[in-house]
Amino acid sequence: MGSLLRSEEMSLCQLFLQSEAAYLCVAELGELGLVQFRDLNPDVNAFQRKFVLEVRRCDEMERKLRVLEKEIKKDEIPISDMGDIPDAPLPREMIELETTFEKLENELKEVNSNAEALKKTYLELTELKHILKKTQQFFDEIAPDFPPLLTSLPTSMSYRTLYEADCESQISQIQETGMGDESTQLLGEEGLRAGGQAQMKLGFLAGVILRERLPAFERMLWRVCLGNVFLRQAEIEKPLEDPVTGDNVYKSVFIIFFQGEQLKSRVKKICEGFRATLYPCPETAADRREMIAGVVARIDELNTVLKQTTEHRHRVLVAAAKHIKNWIIKVRKIKAIYLTLNMFNLDLTRKCLIAECWCPVDDMERIHIALRRGTDRSGSSVPSILNRMDTKEIPPTFNRTNKYTQGFQNLVNAYGVAAYREINPAPFTIITFPFLFAVMFGDAGHGLLMTLIALWMVLKEQGIAVQAKSNEIFNTFFGGRYLILLMGIFSIYTGLIYNDIFSKSLNLFGSSWRASPLPKEGLYKESMMLDPQRQFSGSPYWFGMDPIWQVSGNKILFLNSYKMKLSVLLGVGQMVFGIVLGFYNHRYFNNRLNILCEFVPQIIFLLSIFGYLNILILSKWISYDSSKSGCAPSLLITLINMFLYKYPDAPCSLAPMYWGQQFFQTVLLMVAIACVPWMLCIKPYFLKKQNDARRMAALNFNNSENYNGEGEVSVSMENADTQVTGGLGHDAEFDLADIIIHQIIHTIECCLGSISHTASYLRLWALSLAHAQLSEVLWNMVLRIGLTGEKIAGGFTMYFIFAAWACLTVAVLLLMEGLSAFLHALRLHWVEFQSKFYKGDGYIFQPFSFEVILSTDNEEIS
Known part of the structure; x- marks a missing residue:
């Protein structure tokens, strides 16, 4: 019960570890989990500590494991349960782990890069296949649609005929109106005819673009090229896999017809800006059919290679998934050990590490066993040393739990x-x-x-x-x-x-109330009044x-009264129990002044008012039945009259509940009032007296020991004061004003808190x-x-x-x-x-x- 009622007794210890045994000793203490180390190098930068390189190596291994775990989860491969948690690996195993992780990372990088390159080639071939299939449809449909002014021309008319007819149209426009577009006016009639003879056919570019970019792409082509290009597009029904992200994307095939190198340059720049991919497309149908056959054959070969690559990657990840949890735990344990070793001091003369730690006193033997086990595993012949230290520091709080x-x-x-x-x-x-x-x-x-x-x-x-x-x-x-x-x-x-x-x-035991007799005619009334003196059996439910x-x-009136009084009873009972626990605290810490000046007046003040109220509640429940209900006192009014010192003669509900009530309540009130100056004044007074006595004792001690008969100073004033006061501090630390202010706050909190806390319940x-x-x-x-x-x-x-x-x-x-x-x-x-x-x-x-x-x-x- 002692360890459950209070925290464990702690001790500050100094630990000496040989360099070759330090790692395994700390590992054993980590498995035990009963030692809190203190950082002995608080002013040293983390990058300047002894084992910073080992910590960085652990960080690098953790990074590789995170990448590996991400790839395993990406492929939805189940990670095997690790079973028993592995122990911290030996220092030499760290090199083996690094080698294993490096090999896995390189192999995975190579497989992923190969797979990405293959997927990229596969995507390009797939897009080219769709372009070649759609191109013939575009060429078959382009003749009646370009240019728009010549929609009546037959589809068998060649591009040369189309172009010549367009040139003649523009020449006629110049001759009749003297007007035309800028290029037409610059070239003139002869230029158009010459150009028509030189330019025998239209140029075109084919490619693939993301479907959501197509509307903006089409508008940009129209504006930049002034409407002098012709665009046809068709959607690719099935989504394509992005080789980098692995996401499915939807694309469209397009073909752009233009005339001249200038427009060709503009079109290429626009395609580059919208990240459209251009592919070579033969002009004749026979060449396109031949290219399709070659593309399909290459796609089949790529499918086979991709399947083999994916299977190899899956095998690597499956093998890694069996051990990755153990690897993660091992690396985290190694890193935790080296981070802890960075908190130690290095003694170069003794070739050992020095640490300070808080330990539970009851577990000192288990800690010694763990240190011996770590020393034996390391093969060191020098045992580790654990010494208890004297300190004035406040130890940490350790409560054992399950x-x-x-x-x-x-x-x-x-x-x-x-x-x-x-x-x-x-x-x-x-x-x-x-x-x-x-x-x-x-x-x-x-x-x-x-x-x-x-x-x-x-x-x-x-x-x-x-x-x-x-x-x-x-x-x-x-x-x-x-x-x-x-x-x-x-x-x-x-x-x-x-x-x-x-x-x-639920009516499990039968009600203690008896209903009125059944009327001679009809049923019971909708509501009736039950008389407790005649219709109650006398024994409660x-x-x-x-x-x-x-x-x-x-019902609400009855339950309200019952639950309200029950709340006061429970609240006052728990507060009294809390004050009693405070007494055990004061007694444990041997603080008799707090017992006299805090516990005693607090418990008297609370019991004089609200303890007395609890007695009145229980007395009323016991003493007043239905025959006396008309004169049952109001406890709230009784308590108020107690403070106001009012005791009226009438009505009967205000009459005394027992003989001598006025005298007894007056005594309780006076005692409660007396507790206020008791808490307020006595503790500062005694503290002042104790401080004066300590100062006088320190002064006498200094006068008697400061001179040893030979004119040598033996004990300083500071040391004398510390010895006499027992480490309670010098007289400069005693501030009467602060103590008085603190006591005033404590008194107000105690008195008003007793009232407000009771109401809070x-x-x-x-x-x-x-x-x-x-x-x-x-x-x-x-x-x-x-x-x-x-x-x-x-x-x-x-x-x-x-x-x-x-x-x-x-x-x-x-x-x-x-x-x-x-x-x-x-x-x-x-x-x-x-x-x-x-x-x-x-x-x-x-x-x-x-x-x-x-x-x-x-x-x-x-």
Whole structure:
């Protein structure tokens, strides 16, 4: 219980490792995971440390493994499970791993480059095949379409005839109007005729372009060439594979007809700008058919070579997939070891490495065994030395956990890590947190659903753990599966106490109320008043609430009073428990002044007011039955009158509950008021007296030892003060003003906090009421609609209504309301409970552990 109630006792140790044994000793400590090393070279740059070259080699190996893993996942090759986690490899194995990874990377690069070149050639041949097939259609269709002015010409007319006819048309235009385009006016009639004789046919270019670029490509051709080119295009139906990215792309074949070298140059530049690929295309049909045959033959050969290349690449990746997990773990362990060795100091005279580390005292023997094992594996004849050091530094906080307690410890650490050897709230949170949650979430039906979900995660945790890492939200729920399981179980318990199951109740033991006799004629009235003096059996319902309250009109009034008083009882009880835990902290650290000036007045102040209120609540429940209900006192008014010192004679509800109430309440009030100056003044006074006594003792010690009879100074004032004060500090460190201000804040926080924290626990009542009302509204407004249907139509209606009700139950009541109750329970523990004894200003123990390093790396990768 000691290790569970408080953090482990820690010790600062100095470690001497021989150079040849340092690597394996650190590896053994990494497997053990119980040593936190300190960086002894905080001012040394990371690139100037001793093992920086080894770390860089590990980085390079990690890079190669990431590339290899990416290629394996790209081909959807399953990665084999590694089985047992391999140990950290020996230093000489690092060279073997580097050689293996280098060989794999080079082989994979060569295969990929060959495959990319083959795919590029295959793509070009495929595009050329489509061009050759589409070209004949273009040539067959071009004659009646070019130029547009001569659409009536027969298709058998040659390009020479077309061109000559176009020239004659332009000559006629010059002769009749004296106008024409710029080129026509410059050339004149003779130039056109000469050109017509020289240019016997049209030129053309054929190629392939991405389909989405085709509209812009066509517009650019038209604008730059002034409409003097003719473009035909056709889509390639099947997508083509990009040899670089591997993505499927859609392309189109085009052919451009033009006239003259100037237009040809422009067209080529436009094709280059739009990244269109141009291919040679024969002019005659026979040459095109011959080229198609050759292209198809080459494509068949490429398919065979590509298949062989792909199979070889697949074999390489399959072989690598069997070992890649082990390789990754080995490289990460090597890198972690060298990063840790970089934190050590090098003693050149002794040829050893010196380290400092925090270790749990109870595990010192296990650490010694690990060091001996590492030294034996290295073959060193000089043993490693571990010495405990005296230090005034505050050690880290180390709380041992397992998979059950880890979730609760994380809740506490999220607020703040406990100070060294401070009481750990996690063991108490295991019970109090799910119970307070269940008080607000008290519904046995919803609690059962929550329990089943958590039970599924607990029973299937090994299979779910792998999938949970890829989803951060689900991983959060999975990490708190045991917490959710207890929350569900406690919700079932409180739901049975409230007798609330999906806003309905169960009558398991028979109601303690008897209905009025049946009237002589007709049925019972729609509502009736039950008299507790005549129609109550006298013995309460055996367990929980009587089911009759579910159908009563004053259910909310009754439950409100019950849950509100229950909240105050639970809240004051938990706060008193927190103050008692603070007493154990003070006693453990031998701080008697805090016991006298903090614990005693705090517990008296809280019990004088709210402890007394709890007694009144229990007394009222016991003493006042239905016969005395008319004179039952209002506890809130009683408490207010206690502070105002008012004791009216009438009415009877304000009369004293017991003999001597006024005197007893006056004493309690005076005691509570006296606690305020007690907390405010006594502690600063005693601290001032202690500081004066220390100063006087240090001065006397200095006067008696400073002169040794021979005129030599033996002990300085500083050392004398340290010896007398026991390391508590010099008188210059004592600031009375700061202490007084701190004590004023602490007193105000204690007094006002006792009131505000007690009121804060009323959220238990408010959240419970809200959950019950939401559940009832959901039943009456949704599910009740499905229950009113009849026959087949009613069955279909009930099917859809039940689905809607189930979805709303899970989304609103389980998730939203559950999260709300969770956050309120968290606040009650962090603020109202832990503030009574918990500082939370420590720092967590972070040992060098391969398990932690590997799990952290896996989370970052996922």
